[in-house]
Amino acid sequence: MPCKLSTVSDPRTSRRDRLRAQTSAEIKTIALQLMADGGPDAISLRAIAREMGMTAGAIYSYFPTRDHLVTTLIGDVYTSAVDAAEAARDAVPADDPGGRILAWARAMREWALANPEGFRLIYGDPVPGYRPPGEGPGKEAEARACAGIVGLVAAAWPAAGERASVGGDYAWADFDPAMAAHVQEDFPDLPPAGLAVTLRVWGRMHGLIALEIYGHLRTLVHDPAAIYDDEMRDLVASLGLGR
Template sequence: MEAEIVGRRARLRAQTTAEIKAIALQLMAQGGPDAISLRAIAREMGMSGSAIYSYFATRDDLVTTLIADLYTSLVDQVEAARDAVGAEDVAGRIIAWGTAMRAWSLANPEGFRLIYGDPVRGYQPPASGPAPDAAKRACVGLVEIVASAWPFAKDLQPNDDHQWSDFSPGLATTVRERFPALPPAAVALALRVWGRTQGLLSLEIYGHLGLHTSKPGAVYHDEMLDLVRSLGVAAP
């Protein structure tokens, strides 16, 4: 009986925590990142101000959890899309990554804005960053793609004067362990690939691209095709 009670309490806590996070994103959608407030969430849920603090001690704790959850969800989706394409199809894996990133972002626009766009006024992330594991996974995932393209792309890069000290120690160490043949320039290329998959998407999420085209998806796909061609791999 005691175990059943403990299990019921755990389920209730998990449900309430999920509701808190969902309402936080709703508030952000309605009023921007500054609308995220524990007191406002408590009012929406009919909770007392003191009760909600038993779930998140501060608003910054809630924002950090949101960013970590959203970033992990995004990375899970893009990795799954990439891995569904055969390792020999380098271009297909890059396009699958970008396409999955766009699909996730359109389904979670507030999440995209919280991860990549709108700062939350006064927010102080932890010293390691709000989502260090997911951010590192995303970067290493792109490096894995670039590693497959590197035999074709290395002679097309404008600058190979990068050093391992140019990058965060954690990322540099992980890449050197997993891809010992890759030079630092390949990591710089992975960051540029990230910029191209995200840049045009930011214009779409923030409503700028839709002012000029009724087919932003087609424009994005063209960008992905141009990206793989610029790496010297054949577009599908």
Template sequence: MAGTRSTGRRERLRAETTAEIKRTALELMGTGGPDAITLRAIAREMGMTANAIYGYFATRDDLVTALIEDVYTALADAVDAAWAASAQGGTPAARIQAWAHAFRDWALANPEGFRLIYGDPVPGYRAPDGGPAPDAARRVCVGIAALADAAWTGAEPAHGGGEFDWDDFDPGLLGKVRLAFPALPPAGVALALRIWGHLHGLVALEVYGHLSAQTLAPDKLFRAELGHLVGTLGLA
């Protein structure tokens, strides 16, 4: 029994230290940029020896991969939850707006995480085969396609982009989107990317502080952009 308690305590302490290492890495990135993520710098901030921290992450790239996995999964969970919650009686316009607000809310609450997966590359980082967070990336990608699927009515003139064909898109993207939405035509895939451009653009400007000098109401600006977006899609 004593041995079991001791093992459980060691596992708990290891999990706590691992979480602290990840938090410290994101804090260093927030103040010093992606260059600041080094195991030695993290060890110094935490009062650990360099050798001790290597017992948790063998390389800096292992740590960055774990961070991206955590961050991307948290984002996927947030937008998936918003999409699921809007399913009951939600109109296409309301569902698109729910997903979009969840994306923005998560990004503003986790600016370092947003920058890690959508902004600042960590110099010299080599991702594992298949990417650092393939399942979370797939979920977010499918979520974006779901926005287009919700808006698509089959009337191409309402959305534009009828000139697109399958050869215009990356096979990896199509593999994810067509598996989830086999009826979505090439123009629908283009619509998904156009919607993503609308949402990601304003959120990135806000996260990086580029809107702060121009507006005191970025939330109002975002709502207005969403209203315009669903209006151009022909959604009331």
């Protein structure tokens, strides 16, 4: 089932604006369906126009190029994923860092299963030839996701940092300079080893999700959810949080 990119109707908007918003949402939904059926290379403005019974010229008035459409899709999808993860995390008290990690992880898996094409778009299949025509809203959502996961590790670090198995000898120079600078600014008490742990946490969260989304787990186990939950509990325990 493709990611449903709905719009919120504002009574102050004109009928023309509402129809435009609805058409834009339909274009994005069909684009994700085309990707589901034929891979990322199947996203085409002309193909979408045919599906909708529109002329090519009409659809270009909504998105001037395919890359503008893909950029908008990435922003919508990424924002949807981060909204779900943040809401789940924030429903758990701040003094329960292990519970917040589990909540974030479970929310990401549930979102991915409900929006497999969206997960593939932002974490899996690159769109051939795609060149973003600007920063776009996806960068903001990506930054939120990064800050969210680093924040989970930073909250756990008082316990995790004492465990010899958690972090090796790392320096800030071992990481992308821009990412390291943001982490140092936003989480000044987190050492470089904490950023290494963050990348490992991200990998463990998303690795099993990716295997499930791409159909590799269903042939091997009847209940992927149980495998994922055990992995996340082991992850939390490895940080010294004892859940």
